[in-house]
Each structure stands twice: as C-alpha cells, then as structure tokens.
Amino acid sequence: MTDITDIKIFDTTLRDGEQSPGVNLNKQEKLEIAKQLERLGVDVIEAGFPASSEGDFQAVKLIADTIKKSSVTALARTKKHDIDRAYEALKNTPSPRIHIFLATSPIHREFKLKMDKQQVIDTSVEMVKYSKTLFNEVEWSAEDASRTELPFLAEIIEAVIEAGASIINLPDTVGYTTPEEYGEMFRYVSENVPNINQAILSTHCHNDLGMAVANSIAGIENGATQIECSINGIGERAGNAALEEIAVALHIRGDAYPYTTNLNLQEIKRSSDVVAKLTGMTVQPNKAIIGRNAYAHESGIHQDGMLKNAETYEIISPALVGVSADSANTLFLGKHSGRHAFKDKVKSFNVELSDEELSAAFKNFKALTDHKKEVTDDDIYSIIMEIKTDASNIERYVLDNFYVNYEQDGQTKAHIDVVTPAGEPVSHEVTGSGSVEALYKAIQEILSESTNLLDYQLSSVGGGKDALAESRVQININGQKFSGRGTAQDVLAASANAYFNAVNRYLMSEHATEPAISVNA
Numbered sequence: 001m002t003d004i005t006d007i008k009i010f011d012t013t014l015r016d017g018e019q020s021p022g023v024n025l026n027k028q029e030k031l032e033i034a035k036q037l038e039r040l041g042v043d044v045i046e047a048g049f050p051a052s053s054e055g056d057f058q059a060v061k062l063i064a065d066t067i068k069k070s071s072v073t074a075l076a077r078t079k080k081h082d083i084d085r086a087y088e089a090l091k092n093t094p095s096p097r098i099h100i101f102l103a104t105s106p107i108h109r110e111f112k113l114k115m116d117k118q119q120v121i122d123t124s125v126e127m128v129k130y131s132k133t134l135f136n137e138v139e140w141s142a143e144d145a146s147r148t149e150l151p152f153l154a155e156i157i158e159a160v161i162e163a164g165a166s167i168i169n170l171p172d173t174v175g176y177t178t179p180e181e182y183g184e185m186f187r188y189v190s191e192n193v194p195n196i197n198q199a200i201l202s203t204h205c206h207n208d209l210g211m212a213v214a215n216s217i218a219g220i221e222n223g224a225t226q227i228e229c230s231i232n233g234i235g236e237r238a239g240n241a242a243l244e245e246i247a248v249a250l251h252i253r254g255d256a257y258p259y260t261t262n263l264n265l266q267e268i269k270r271s272s273d274v275v276a277k278l279t280g281m282t283v284q285p286n287k288a289i290i291g292r293n294a295y296a297h298e299s300g301i302h303q304d305g306m307l308k309n310a311e312t313y314e315i316i317s318p319a320l321v322g323v324s325a326d327s328a329n330t331l332f333l334g335k336h337s338g339r340h341a342f343k344d345k346v347k348s349f350n351v352e353l354s355d356e357e358l359s360a361a362f363k364n365f366k367a368l369t370d371h372k373k374e375v376t377d378d379d380i381y382s383i384i385m386e387i388k389t390d391a392s393n394i395e396r397y398v399l400d401n402f403y404v405n406y407e408q409d410g411q412t413k414a415h416i417d418v419v420t421p422a423g424e425p426v427s428h429e430v431t432g433s434g435s436v437e438a439l440y441k442a443i444q445e446i447l448s449e450s451t452n453l454l455d456y457q458l459s460s461v462g463g464g465k466d467a468l469a470e471s472r473v474q475i476n477i478n479g480q481k482f483s484g485r486g487t488a489q490d491v492l493a494a495s496a497n498a499y500f501n502a503v504n505r506y507l508m509s510e511h512a513t514e515p516a517i518s519v520n521a
C-alpha cells in the first residue's frame with residue numbers, strides 16, 4: 001500500500017529543463033548537475049532523451065553509470081527505437097526506469113499524431129509491453145492529459161497499467177489547467193480506474209499561467225505521490241514547477257500540507273547555483289526561495305521589524321535552504337532604509353560612532369542613495385571611514401566646486417573653487433595634458449603649502465556600474481608623507497577629495513595634540 005504522504009521527487013532539470021530555449025548541456029555538465037541532484041536527495045533523475053542525439057545518449061549513459069543513490073530514467077516516444085536507445089543508455093544503473101509518453105488530448109491526437117483514440121491506446125499498450133521486456137519499472141505519460149476527455153483518460157490508464165506500467169504521469173503539458181481542475185483530474189482517475197492501486201500517480205506541471213507549483217500541490221492533495229519538477233523551474237517555454245518552491249512550501253506549510261520528501265533542503269541553494277551557472281539561465285532576483293532578494297528587506301519599516309523579531313517579515317530561514325548568513329538576512333540598504341537598519345549595519349562593522357557621527361554618516365548614506373540604487377557594505381564602510389577621519393572641526397581646505405574640460409588632442413583645462421583654512425574663497429584655472437593631471441596641478445597651485453604627489457590609486461568600491469569611485473593618494477609636505485582617501489560617484493571628484501583629504505590630514509596633524517597621523521610608506 002502506497003503511503004500517500006511520502007512524496008517522491010522526480011527531477012526533470014536534465015530533460016525538460018534542458019528543453020529550455022538556448023540551453024545545451026554537454027555530458028560533463030549534465031553529470032555535474034546529476035551529482036548535485038543526488039546530493040539534494042531527489043528520488044528520480046530524468047537524465048535526458050537518448051534517442052534525440054548521440055550526445056544526449058552519451059550523457060544519459062554517463063549519468064546512469066555514475067549515479068548510485070537516485071533512480072535514473074530517460075524519456076522515449078512510443079517507438080521501439082527510442083526505447084532501445086534508452087535501454088542501452090540506462091542498463092548499468094542500479095534501478096533503471098523508462099519513461100514513455102504519448103499524447104492523449106483531442107488536439108494532439110488529430111493534428112500532431114493523426115491517430116484516433118483506439119490507436120493511441122493500442123500504441124501505448126504495445127510499447128509499455130515492449131518496455132516491460134527490458135525494464136522492471138515503466139512510467140507512462142499521457143501528454144496533454146489536462147486537456148484530455150476524462151473518460152478516455154481513465155480508459156487508457158487502465159489499459160497501460162494492465163500492460164505493466166507502474167507509474168502514471170498526468171502532465172499539464174501546456175500549463176493551462178487550474179489547481180481545482182488538476183486536482184479534480186487526479187480524483188476522477190483515482191475513482192474511475194479499477195486497477196489504479198497497481199500504480200502510483202504523478203504530476204508534471206508547466207508554468208505558462210504561473211500555476212505550476214499550485215497545480216502540483218493540488219495533484220498530491222488528490223492522490224498523486226510523485227511530483228515532476230525542475231531546479232529553478234527551468235523547462236519548455238515558461239518552465240516546469242520549481243523543485244525548490246514545492247520542497248519549501250511543503251516544509252514551511254506542513255500544517256496545511258502533511259507530506260514528506262527525501263530532499264535535503266540544505267542543498268537547495270547550491271543546486272540552484274550549479275544549474276544557473278551551467279545552463280546560463282540566471283535566476284531572477286525576486287525568485288522565491290533562491291532569488292538574490294528572497295531574504296533581503298529594504299524598507300525601513302520592514303527592517304525595523306526584522307531587527308525586533310525576524311519573524312515579523314521572514315517566513316523562511318535562509319539557512320534552511322543553504323543560503324549563507326553573508327548573503328542572507330541582508331538588510332538591503334537603499335533609499336527607503338531607516339536609521340535603525342543603518343545603525344545595525346554600522347554595529348556589524350564593530351565601529352563605534354557617537355550619536356553625532358552616526359547622524360552625519362546616516363545623512364551621507366541617504367545622500368548617496370539618491371545616486372546609487374544599491375548601497376553595498378563597502379560603500380557604507382567608506383562613509384563611516386570618511387566620518388571617522390573627518391577634519392571638519394579644524395581649519396581646512398574645502399573643495400567648493402570644480403570642472404575639467406578634457407580635449408583629446410589639445411590641452412585639458414581644470415578650474416577649481418576652494419575655501420582656504422582662513423575661510424577665504426579662491427579660484428584657480430590651469431591647463432594640463434590629462435584630466436587628473438590638470439586637476440591636481442590646479443590643486444597644487446592653489447595650496448599655500450608646497451606639496452607633491454607620490455602615489456595615486458583609483459578603484460571602484462562595491463559592484464555595478466554605479467559603484468563608487470575610491471581614490472587613494474600619498475603626498476609629500478615638508479618632507480613628511482601623508483595619505484589621503486576620497487570616495488565619490490565620479491572618479492575626478494574622488495581624486496580631488498583624496499588630495500584634499502591628505503592635505504587636511506597634514507593640517508590636522510599640525511593642530512593635533514595626539515601624534516601626527518602621517519604614514520611612512
């Protein structure tokens with residue numbers, strides 16, 4: 001007697017998933033995914049369609065020869081040639097299964113197969129019988145089952161079970177059905193196929209209307225004990241039911257869905273990463289369970305709630321699916337974030353900020369979010385460091401404004417407006433051969449102190465094309481070396497800030513009672 005709460009996971013990432021437009025895995029790539037699926041604990045791996053090409057035959061064979069824990073299966077049409085190829089590919093696996101299919105719906109019968117109902121039954125029965133001469137386990141699928149007349153579906157299922165099929169898969173091939181209809185189909189089959197207890201029922205849902213996961217769950221609520229699904233939901237057109245969504249829905253909502261699987265949920269994120277990397281099908285950021293944003297909270301009110309009690313806004317612990325603490329629980333800091341989340345982030349850097357410093361840092365952070373969509377940890381650290389090394393309480397140079405006119409074949413003009421430590425506004429204009437060169441010449445000529453540049457570095461902080469520019473300089477003043485650092489949205493502004501930061505640190509050292517903050521390289 002089948003335990004109807006023990007759900008078998010049949011993964012079709014390597015077969016239906018590979019039917020995604022643009023995806024073409026070689027046999028080594030398929031093997032790597034299969035190994036990960038085995039670690040994930042899927043019950044059945046559908047490795048491919050051996051009759052479709054020599055490459056797929058070899059890939060299925062390699063997987064069948066290697067994988068020991070999961071059962072390995074392969075797809076075949078109701079054709080002896082396809083079944084023979086599947087047998088040759090699968091014969092070394094400990095528990096091989098053949099998966100044969102034939103469409104049953106009126107539209108497929110009439111236009112695609114050009115077969116009547118009886119021909120569809122006879123062909124299926126004949127090929128199930130033939131498969132049984134080679135395989136212990138035969139799965140038969142009624143392609144487009146969800147658009148098939150229910151009495152005909154019951155009739156053909158009874159016949160293929162009689163012929164030896166022990167797994168009956170009822171696909172929603174075109175993702176057309178609703179959870180109610182799909183559940184009703186399983187209920188009907190369970191109640192109207194006399195020998196149904198000699199087989200297990202399986203779901204196979206496509207996501208054309210975004211209901212593949214809901215439909216799969218409706219299937220198991222109405223008698224199915226196998227779910228066919230794929231990692232990241234990849235598959236033909238809009239894809240298949242996403243394995244990770246089903247697995248976590250059953251786990252998190254065990255109160256509503258009292259089903260168990262053999263999956264090791266901790267392997268979900270890694271499985272998703274491997275599939276995304278090898279197929280080249282990247283995961284959308286807001287994808288449930290494994291998307292980059294799935295555990296990120298941006299709004300201030302949500303972040304405040306999260307800090308007070310994570311369960312206010314988080315129903316799934318990222319650790320459950322193997323999402324590391326680094327990338328999860330991220331209080332995404334952006335323009336909607338509030339002071340609580342910002343303070344919490346500062347704390348995570350183990351930096352002490354006074355209330356005033358915190359206010360200043362928060363103000364700079366908010367200003368940055370006007371220019372930058374995603375403010376990274378590095379950005380925030382830079383802001384904190386700017387605040388921590390701020391010399392605004394001493395008399396210093398303040399860069400008021402500047403512009404640089406770069407001419408590829410001519411002289412570059414730099415103009416700067418500066419307020420001196422004495423509070424005097426001064427302007428200066430020079431020409432130079434490059435943008436930074438002209439800018440630094442203008443700065444050097446406007447300063448009362450004699451400085452020269454020893455080292456200059458420019459890098460980006462954080463990711464993306466809107467990353468901050470960070471410049472580091474080392475200058476010589478009166479025989480002493482001073483370092484300076486500047487960050488800004490623009491590389492020239494960062495460069496100018498770095499130079500003034502170095503000079504102001506010199507001025508600070510002149511005023512400081514503490515030892516000078518000069519550095520010796």
Ligand SMILES: CC(=O)SCCNC(=O)CCNC(=O)[C@H](O)C(C)(C)COP(=O)(O)OP(=O)(O)OC[C@H]1O[C@@H](n2cnc3c(N)ncnc32)[C@H](O)[C@@H]1OP(=O)(O)O
Binds near residue numbers: 016078101236
């Ligand atoms: C719903 C699904 O996902 S079904 C699986 C779909 N996957 C694939 O098709 C990927 C692999 N497919 C292939 O490589 C090729 O289609 C092959 C090798 C299988 C067949 O290639 P071809 O011989 O060139 O045929 P083609 O693909 O153009 O047409 C399919 C033929 O199979 C027939 N066919 C379709 N399904 C079945 C079936 N379950 N059983 C028997 N015949 C079938 C079609 O009626 C058509 O036959 P026809 O040539 O007599 O008209």
Ligand SMILES: CC(C)C(=O)C(=O)O
Binds near residue numbers: 171172204
């Ligand atoms: C081959 C079958 C199982 C299929 O992929 C479908 O009907 O969607």
Ligand SMILES: [Mg+2]
Binds near residue numbers: 016171236
């Ligand atoms: Mg399919």
